[in-house]
Amino acid sequence: MSSKPVLHYFNARGRMECIRWLLAAAGVEFEEKFIESPEDLEKLRKDGKLMFEQVPMVEIDGMTLVQTRAILNYIATKYDLSGKDMKERALIDMYAEGVADLSEMMGQLIVTPPDQKEAKISLIKDRAKNRYLPAFEKVLKSHGQDYLVGNRLSRVDIHLLELLLYVEEIDSSLLAPFPLLQALKSRLSSLPNVKKFLQPGSQRKPPTDEKALEEARKAFKF
Numbered sequence: 001m002s003s004k005p006v007l008h009y010f011n012a013r014g015r016m017e018c019i020r021w022l023l024a025a026a027g028v029e030f031e032e033k034f035i036e037s038p039e040d041l042e043k044l045r046k047d048g049k050l051m052f053e054q055v056p057m058v059e060i061d062g063m064t065l066v067q068t069r070a071i072l073n074y075i076a077t078k079y080d081l082s083g084k085d086m087k088e089r090a091l092i093d094m095y096a097e098g099v100a101d102l103s104e105m106m107g108q109l110i111v112t113p114p115d116q117k118e119a120k121i122s123l124i125k126d127r128a129k130n131r132y133l134p135a136f137e138k139v140l141k142s143h144g145q146d147y148l149v150g151n152r153l154s155r156v157d158i159h160l161l162e163l164l165l166y167v168e169e170i171d172s173s174l175l176a177p178f179p180l181l182q183a184l185k186s187r188l189s190s191l192p193n194v195k196k197f198l199q200p201g202s203q204r205k206p207p208t209d210e211k212a213l214e215e216a217r218k219a220f221k222f
């Protein structure tokens, strides 16, 4: 078995992208096995590798892990990105759930029928501008430190950076009212592992192509 984690997912962002981000930020090299056909997915299921018949699935340290949050928890714990004690961990988990809530709204965008898309985008922008970004700006302002929790890098900084980049993909002006988030974004982007992942040619995935997604949906029946 490879000593590098092996990621099993489609060649797309989806639920795997936050796992790619976390591994990359921790400086961990990983392999990817893309699911390119319904047969590939069926094979993983038949081999008993998908506990709930779903991906993402990651083979790591002799384990076959599914469930995105469980995978993230393992990586964060292993690479010391989960805070130094229970209280830091509680904050990290709480902030990470906030990031996940807005990310999930964005993830739903690609399955939103065209006639409802505009309304969905404006709800996402409203929530970003008036709920989630002010909340994280306030955290940074309250302690004046360089990172969200404990004055050192944790998983939630990485989750937030990923989210900020997606927010900017939707509307590049959304970050303008949040100077501390902008500063966090540039600080994190210049960390060597993150900088490398941000460069073209890394394993970071581009925005999902809607046509390709539609074809995949038909092929995979989801």
Ligand SMILES: N[C@@H](CCC(=O)N[C@@H](CS)C(=O)NCC(=O)O)C(=O)O
Pocket (backbone or CB within 6 Å): 014, 015, 053, 054, 055, 056, 066, 067, 068, 069, 222
């Ligand atoms: N709670 C799971 C959900 C995983 C999930 O819904 N995976 C989708 C692909 S993104 C899937 O495998 N769908 C096929 C199915 O449910 O049959 C997680 O967070 O990993």
